[in-house]
Amino acid sequence: MMPFSLEEYQDRLRKTKASMQKMGIDVLLITDPANMNYLSGYDGWSFYVDQMLIVIADEEEPIWIGRKMDANAAIATTWLKPQHVLYYPEDHIHSTVKHPMDYIASVLKDFRQAERRIGVEMASYYFSALAYVKLKENLPNAKFQDASLLVNWVRIVKSEQEIEYIRRAATIAGLGMETAVAMIQEGTRECDAAAAIFKSLVTGTDSYGGDYPSIVPLLPAGKNTSTPHLTWTDRKYSRNEIVIIELAGCHQRYHAPMARTVSLGKPSEEVMDVSNILVEGLNAALELIKPGVTLEEVEYAWNRVISKHGIVKESRLGYPIGIGYPPDWGEHTASIRKGDGTVLEPNMAFHMIPGLWFDDYGIEISETFRVTEDGCEVLTDFQRGLIVKDQFHIAM
Amino acid sequence: MMPFSLEEYQDRLRKTKASMQKMGIDVLLITDPANMNYLSGYDGWSFYVDQMLIVIADEEEPIWIGRKMDANAAIATTWLKPQHVLYYPEDHIHSTVKHPMDYIASVLKDFRQAERRIGVEMASYYFSALAYVKLKENLPNAKFQDASLLVNWVRIVKSEQEIEYIRRAATIAGLGMETAVAMIQEGTRECDAAAAIFKSLVTGTDSYGGDYPSIVPLLPAGKNTSTPHLTWTDRKYSRNEIVIIELAGCHQRYHAPMARTVSLGKPSEEVMDVSNILVEGLNAALELIKPGVTLEEVEYAWNRVISKHGIVKESRLGYPIGIGYPPDWGEHTASIRKGDGTVLEPNMAFHMIPGLWFDDYGIEISETFRVTEDGCEVLTDFQRGLIVKDQFHIAM
Numbered sequence: 121m122m123p124f125s126l127e128e129y130q131d132r133l134r135k136t137k138a139s140m141q142k143m144g145i146d147v148l149l150i151t152d153p154a155n156m157n158y159l160s161g162y163d164g165w166s167f168y169v170d171q172m173l174i175v176i177a178d179e180e181e182p183i184w185i186g187r188k189m190d191a192n193a194a195i196a197t198t199w200l201k202p203q204h205v206l207y208y209p210e211d212h213i214h215s216t217v218k219h220p221m222d223y224i225a226s227v228l229k230d231f232r233q234a235e236r237r238i239g240v241e242m243a244s245y246y247f248s249a250l251a252y253v254k255l256k257e258n259l260p261n262a263k264f265q266d267a268s269l270l271v272n273w274v275r276i277v278k279s280e281q282e283i284e285y286i287r288r289a290a291t292i293a294g295l296g297m298e299t300a301v302a303m304i305q306e307g308t309r310e311c312d313a314a315a316a317i318f319k320s321l322v323t324g325t326d327s328y329g330g331d332y333p334s335i336v337p338l339l340p341a342g343k344n345t346s347t348p349h350l351t352w353t354d355r356k357y358s359r360n361e362i363v364i365i366e367l368a369g370c371h372q373r374y375h376a377p378m379a380r381t382v383s384l385g386k387p388s389e390e391v392m393d394v395s396n397i398l399v400e401g402l403n404a405a406l407e408l409i410k411p412g413v414t415l416e417e418v419e420y421a422w423n424r425v426i427s428k429h430g431i432v433k434e435s436r437l438g439y440p441i442g443i444g445y446p447p448d449w450g451e452h453t454a455s456i457r458k459g460d461g462t463v464l465e466p467n468m469a470f471h472m473i474p475g476l477w478f479d480d481y482g483i484e485i486s487e488t489f490r491v492t493e494d495g496c497e498v499l500t501d502f503q504r505g506l507i508v509k510d511q512f513h514i515a516m
Numbered sequence: 517m518m519p520f521s522l523e524e525y526q527d528r529l530r531k532t533k534a535s536m537q538k539m540g541i542d543v544l545l546i547t548d549p550a551n552m553n554y555l556s557g558y559d560g561w562s563f564y565v566d567q568m569l570i571v572i573a574d575e576e577e578p579i580w581i582g583r584k585m586d587a588n589a590a591i592a593t594t595w596l597k598p599q600h601v602l603y604y605p606e607d608h609i610h611s612t613v614k615h616p617m618d619y620i621a622s623v624l625k626d627f628r629q630a631e632r633r634i635g636v637e638m639a640s641y642y643f644s645a646l647a648y649v650k651l652k653e654n655l656p657n658a659k660f661q662d663a664s665l666l667v668n669w670v671r672i673v674k675s676e677q678e679i680e681y682i683r684r685a686a687t688i689a690g691l692g693m694e695t696a697v698a699m700i701q702e703g704t705r706e707c708d709a710a711a712a713i714f715k716s717l718v719t720g721t722d723s724y725g726g727d728y729p730s731i732v733p734l735l736p737a738g739k740n741t742s743t744p745h746l747t748w749t750d751r752k753y754s755r756n757e758i759v760i761i762e763l764a765g766c767h768q769r770y771h772a773p774m775a776r777t778v779s780l781g782k783p784s785e786e787v788m789d790v791s792n793i794l795v796e797g798l799n800a801a802l803e804l805i806k807p808g809v810t811l812e813e814v815e816y817a818w819n820r821v822i823s824k825h826g827i828v829k830e831s832r833l834g835y836p837i838g839i840g841y842p843p844d845w846g847e848h849t850a851s852i853r854k855g856d857g858t859v860l861e862p863n864m865a866f867h868m869i870p871g872l873w874f875d876d877y878g879i880e881i882s883e884t885f886r887v888t889e890d891g892c893e894v895l896t897d898f899q900r901g902l903i904v905k906d907q908f909h910i911a912m
Contacts, residue, residue: 165731213851336728338561343592447564
């Protein structure tokens with residue numbers, strides 16, 4: 121029933137505890153849903169209320185604490201013993217007097233963890249400033265320490281089974297992109313294109329279904345391609361505009377993102393040129409990928425190409441991907457950019473996204489890849505270049 | 517182009533400033549994307565990085581600060597002057613040495629706001645514990661104050677235009693539910709049902725398109741109906757199981773949620789009985805809705821019905837809805853529950869969700885309603901009751 125073997129979860133937990141020991145952390149309070157899933161298997165859309173997975177250095181099994189109605193979801197989706205699934209009283213939800221962290225602190229006291237060194241994910245979306253303040257108030261003798269990316273760094277090298285799920289996600293991403301390219305045309309409403317893309321992404325293939333991606337399809341069009349994170353409206357596509365599609369396939373919460381740019385009608389010379397430069401740079405960067413290379417070296421290969429053509433890109437070229445929950449599919453650890461000395465290892469997986477955004481248009485063409493034993497395997501599979509659609513044919 | 521008139525945005529801002537004054541707040545730092553949208557119109561999937569809208573009591577127009585690549589999205593979607601759209605340098609993204617709040621603090625200093633009383637949304641998903649600590653470190657002379665629900669409370673009474681968008685969202689929710697009921701049957705994969713539901717929700721109607729709901733369709737099935745927040749897998753529905761569908765239509769970021777429960781095959785007597793009790797209680801609560809009634813009175817009407825039948829529900833009966841971004845479509849202010857003395861006013865809008873979850877099954881049948889001048893208008897429109905599907909017909 122579970123997506124990974126018990127051994128794999130326990131191996132992840134072992135690595136997490138090793139990092140805790142290195143950082144001098146006795147108790148790790150995990151609130152990032154991707155990290156909770158990674159270690160326990162927990163999977164439910166309940167991260168909009170306070171919940172956490174507690175890893176205690178000298179306890180074999182973690183403890184899940186959340187809302188009562190979600191406890192059965194923890195029993196259904198994790199490998200934890202039912203007695204390791206706890207819940208706080210319902211009157212702690214959206215209350216002005218009680219906070220879930222009051223209860224969680226009392227549990228930590230009961231388990232005699234209240235005076236230890238406690239790691240918290242200070243940068244997690246689901247550990248609010250208020251949660252932190254409440255926890256500190258309740259545990260005045262604990263020593264708090266930021267452990268924001270502790271589990272994320274454990275996640276950066278994938279197992280074979282994880283790569284298999286990303287591979288499936290990449291296949292699904294390709295199906296979604298095929299649908300997008302077919303749907304986006306003059307006179308079609310943006311929402312109808314988005315609807316069809318969602319259908320492809322969630323259907324998946326006959327052999328495996330799609331899960332919800334952490335980010336909805338991003339579909340800036342026309343002048344709005346100058347910015348990457350706009351979604352869709354119900355306006356209709358018009359002749360002679362370009363449309364960016366950034367989407368991800370998702371399977372078992374593993375993501376494979378991909379971006380392409382479609383030109384409705386003949387593109388301007390500038391758009392064509394920039395697209396070609398972008399692909400040249402993307403290829404140069406992908407060619408460099410292999411174990412032992414650093415991320416800043418990869419960025420340099422890209423940057424050398426674009427700067428030769430007088431183009432500057434300030435934003436990073438990519439980031440590691442894997443398990444994700446809204447609002448992001450990136451792992452927030454390494455970045456493919458200047459100054460990042462992270463060394464590539466086999467089975468690291470990244471989204472390399474050389475987006476270029478100018479004042480009145482932008483181009484994105486991206487790939488998801490993994491590092492192999494001696495090179496690079498691009499997992500997404502779709503014609504790499506500007507996709508030109510005119511009335512009569514699609515040129516890819 | 518914008519979903520509301522400039523006057524409506526300015527009226528919202530005026531009310532927000534009045535609340536700020538009452539709470540003694542000079543500067544309000546808004547990080548909740550729904551609140552940012554409400555006041556400025558900002559709409560983009562960029563809330564996964566730090567960004568905010570700054571409202572200064574004695575400045576006419578708010579300031580948007582975010583990532584450089586998202587600044588054009590702010591110019592495209594807000595009514596703010598371009599010079600009120602600022603951005604922090606790209607090297608502040610996922611950096612271990614620089615934090616966006618360092619930059620934002622420097623802007624507040626430049627604007628001479630560094631020693632004032634600053635309200636922050638301590639409970640916002642998008643104001644991390646780290647962001648709070650960084651901001652405080654950078655602004656040691658400011659007085660910080662929790663203003664978590666300040667704008668949310670302004671949002672609780674809707675304008676006619678807002679109600680119109682919720683009405684459209686409710687129509688879309690009905691289309692999504694129709695698709696769900698049609699798709700969910702023995703032998704169909706859960707992911708295929710989810711894919712078809714997404715397509716309906718995002719397509720919308722011929723007159724207006726659907727936007728992405730803040731929560732994906734929740735689809736617990738079989739024993740997993742004992743917990744409400746599970747999504748879908750690629751298993752196939754089997755004969756004689758029940759399936760809960762909770763979804764929302766969304767238009768212009770306004771939501772209308774709705775839940776129904778489908779029984780594949782003849783339901784057990786218990787499931788039938790509990791469904792009928794639930795609807796009896798839901799009707800009793802809806803009948804009470806009118807201006808002047810308190811939320812705890814509404815809950816009491818519901819509770820009297822279920823306790824008569826020996827059923828206990830600890831969780832609240834509902835919450836206000838409106839603009840939403842992942843991970844939640846609730847407004848986090850009032851709750852329909854014991855002890856909540858909030859008094860109903862015309863054009864408040866709620867999701868009333870009498871979910872009942874037991875050890876091995878659960879039932880949800882819910883409605884979105886608005887308070888009228890003298891009563892209640894249920895906006896969602898779908899047969900209110902357990903939906904029984906057998907091989908030959910759908911009984912609703």
